[in-house]
Amino acid sequence: NAGVTQTPKFRVLKTGQSMTLLCAQDMNHEYMYWYRQDPGMGLRLIHYSVGEGTTAKGEVPDGYNVSRLKKQNFLLGLESAAPSQTSVYFCASSLGLAGRETQYFGPGTRLLVL
Amino acid sequence: LAKTTQPISMDSYEGQEVNITCSHNNIATNDYITWYQQFPSQGPRFIIQGYKTKVTNEVASLFIPADRKSSTLSLPRVSLSDTAVYYCLVGGGYTGTASKLTFGTGTRLQVTL
Numbered sequence: 264n265a266g267v268t269q270t271p272k273f274r275v276l277k278t279g280q281s282m283t284l285l286c287a288q289d290m291n292h293e294y295m296y297w298y299r300q301d302p303g304m305g306l307r308l309i310h311y312s313v314g315e316g317t318t319a320k321g322e323v324p325d326g327y328n329v330s331r332l333k334k335q336n337f338l339l340g341l342e343s344a345a346p347s348q349t350s351v352y353f354c355a356s357s358l359g360l361a362g363r364e365t366q367y368f369g370p371g372t373r374l375l376v377l
Numbered sequence: 378l379a380k381t382t383q384p385i386s387m388d389s390y391e392g393q394e395v396n397i398t399c400s401h402n403n404i405a406t407n408d409y410i411t412w413y414q415q416f417p418s419q420g421p422r423f424i425i426q427g428y429k430t431k432v433t434n435e436v437a438s439l440f441i442p443a444d445r446k447s448s449t450l451s452l453p454r455v456s457l458s459d460t461a462v463y464y465c466l467v468g469g470g471y472t473g474t475a476s477k478l479t480f481g482t483g484t485r486l487q488v489t490l
Binding site: 298308363366367369 | 411418422423
């Protein structure tokens, strides 16, 4: 039981490049989330999903897109990376809505945009 | 969004009790309060959750006053391994509305001998 895994662990991009971050969970959770973590700002919700085929915007969705084609996977895409997207990205999942239910976090992806 | 405020950092000696307070003045009626612990290069990990009054588990206690505008995480007899960043999370009160989730900016706890 791996819990929540994230791929890749670290990536360097040039401004304007695109990439996809992959999150996978093996706990059969309905809810999945993408957060970014920046110094002094805690975790901010980018997008989330309440089930397969559904996605919704969080607090800071601009510049990102997501897809949930399979229940166990949640993809975060950057179409045209910008230096402001340099951050640590965390994926999480929960059985029900976070806050009511415990979120389980992945180990994070460190992204540097030059 | 409910704004949450925490102290940036705290220091403690091993064996002491540590209390970390989170202010959340705009908490909604049905929102829950959850605390997470994060070690360097790891994702946050659940510690404790509550709605009102006091909750205790094997690692911590959570005190929530009647007005619910703040909450205090209490760590009894901390050890060096409790050195981490602690986050409070407010939300979960509206079915399907994860966009209301608000993490605090985190409190860095340093425990020394």
